[in-house]
Amino acid sequence: MKFLDLAKVYIRSGAGGAGAVSFRREKYIEYGGPDGGDGGRGGNVIAEAVEGLNTLIDFRYQQHFFAKNGVPGMGKQRTGADGGDIVLRVPVGTEILDEDQETVIADLTDIGQRVVLARGGNGGFGNLHFKSSVNQAPRRANPGQEGIERTIWLRLKLIADAGLLGLPNAGKSTFLAATSNARPKIADYPFTTLHPNLGVVGVDNAEFVMADIPGLIEGAHEGRGIGDRFLGHVERCAVLLHLVDATAEDPVADYRTIIHEIGAYAETLADKPRITALNKIDALSEDDRAEVQAALEAAAGGPVHMISAVSHEGLTEVLRALRGQIDDNRLRARKPAGGEADPWQP
Numbered sequence: 291m292k293f294l295d296l297a298k299v300y301i302r303s304g305a306g307g308a309g310a311v312s313f314r315r316e317k318y319i320e321y322g323g324p325d326g327g328d329g330g331r332g333g334n335v336i337a338e339a340v341e342g343l344n345t346l347i348d349f350r351y352q353q354h355f356f357a358k359n360g361v362p363g364m365g366k367q368r369t370g371a372d373g374g375d376i377v378l379r380v381p382v383g384t385e386i387l388d389e390d391q392e393t394v395i396a397d398l399t400d401i402g403q404r405v406v407l408a409r410g411g412n413g414g415f416g417n418l419h420f421k422s423s424v425n426q427a428p429r430r431a432n433p434g435q436e437g438i439e440r441t442i443w444l445r446l447k448l449i450a451d452a453g454l455l456g457l458p459n460a461g462k463s464t465f466l467a468a469t470s471n472a473r474p475k476i477a478d479y480p481f482t483t484l485h486p487n488l489g490v491v492g493v494d495n496a497e498f499v500m501a502d503i504p505g506l507i508e509g510a511h512e513g514r515g516i517g518d519r520f521l522g523h524v525e526r527c528a529v530l531l532h533l534v535d536a537t538a539e540d541p542v543a544d545y546r547t548i549i550h551e552i553g554a555y556a557e558t559l560a561d562k563p564r565i566t567a568l569n570k571i572d573a574l575s576e577d578d579r580a581e582v583q584a585a586l587e588a589a590a591g592g593p594v595h596m597i598s599a600v601s602h603e604g605l606t607e608v609l610r611a612l613r614g615q616i617d618d619n620r621l622r623a624r625k626p627a628g629g630e631a632d633p634w635q636p
Contacts, residue, residue, distance in 0.1 A: 293486070295446040295520070297349035303408035304332025304357040304373035306434025309416035312365030313427070324427060325367045326417040329434045332410030333357030333373035339398035343381035344488070346446050357408070360434055363416040373410055380444060383526065387443040395442065399449070399526075407442060411435030445522065448486055450501035452612050453524030455552065456533040457506060457544050461569040463487070464599040465533060466502045469609060486523045493609040498616055501527065506551050521555050529563045529615035531608070534594075536568045536582055542589045563615045566590045567608050572598040 307329025314322025335357050355378060361370030386395040386407065396405040414432030421428060454462040467473060470489025487502045503520040524530060532548060534541050545566070553560040568586060571579050579596060586594045595611065597604035 293345050294347045297346045297444045299442050300354045301335040301408050302356045302439040303335050303410040303437040304359040305437045306332045306411035306413040307360035307362040307370035308433045309414035309431035310363035311417045311431045324417040324421050327363030327368040328416050329363045329413030330360030330370035330372040331413050332360045332437050333375045334406050334410050335408040336406055337378045338404045339382045340379045341401050346444055360413045383447045383449040385445045389441045391443050408438040411437050448501055448523040450527050451498035451616050452500045453527035453530050454502045455530055460533040460535045461599050462502045468599045486520050532566045533569045536570045537573050542585050565611050567595040567597050571596050572601045
């Protein structure tokens, strides 16, 4: 299944049914009076966050969603049926934006959360509604209200507890594969990752979700490369893990490039708790490790973890550091080795 995190959708709620102009006609009843019923309400367009979806690919093949119109009223005081609602089933973490792609209409972050995007028109009154002591045979009825037509954008921001940042080929996919059940594509060329990947990481009897996004390059906040398209997926993370390639020509410059890009993208992203790790240390000698670590700690203004996703060196320590930054209510109890959860107890 392809990954799609942005979709343009056209919606229209149902129009209300028209009221009826009708008079009672029965044998031996000379003045039956008006009996036109009201029209039915038009259907609403509703968005609902559901479980089991992690992409907006369904909206690539269908972009138009129209709710049903209300049924017009009828004689014998019969009210028309309401039009059926239409529900857009979206993944948890979907933002719904107005046509300008800036105004947020709703942010669906919980399973079962619903929002009405376009309310259906009310049905028109039949002539029975206008009967009075001075107008006992009205010959007027209201038309139903028109439905609301609008264009919206759906933007998916994956719900993850920790996010990976780094330049292309910093080893993010290798790290995710080494620490979780995810199996992202891994290769020795830039931009191997073309869409975000999620993996469940377990450490110290707790599990959390980690997101890997395509690598950033200099100028990403201005549209260069592809990573800036996916930075929204780490906006919801509790902590960021910044991986720096220890074998690069200038790891400090690489570190500063990423810090500048996320700061230019969003101030809230730059203010998130961040852990820095120097990856691929298995390719360095002890002296080189110490030199690069000292230079990076001076630039970062804090400790730098030394890890190797290939040899698994230092992975447990950095995972524990990530776990410490994640709120307890976002952690999940890890299942035992048998795969079954602990038996229920009152």
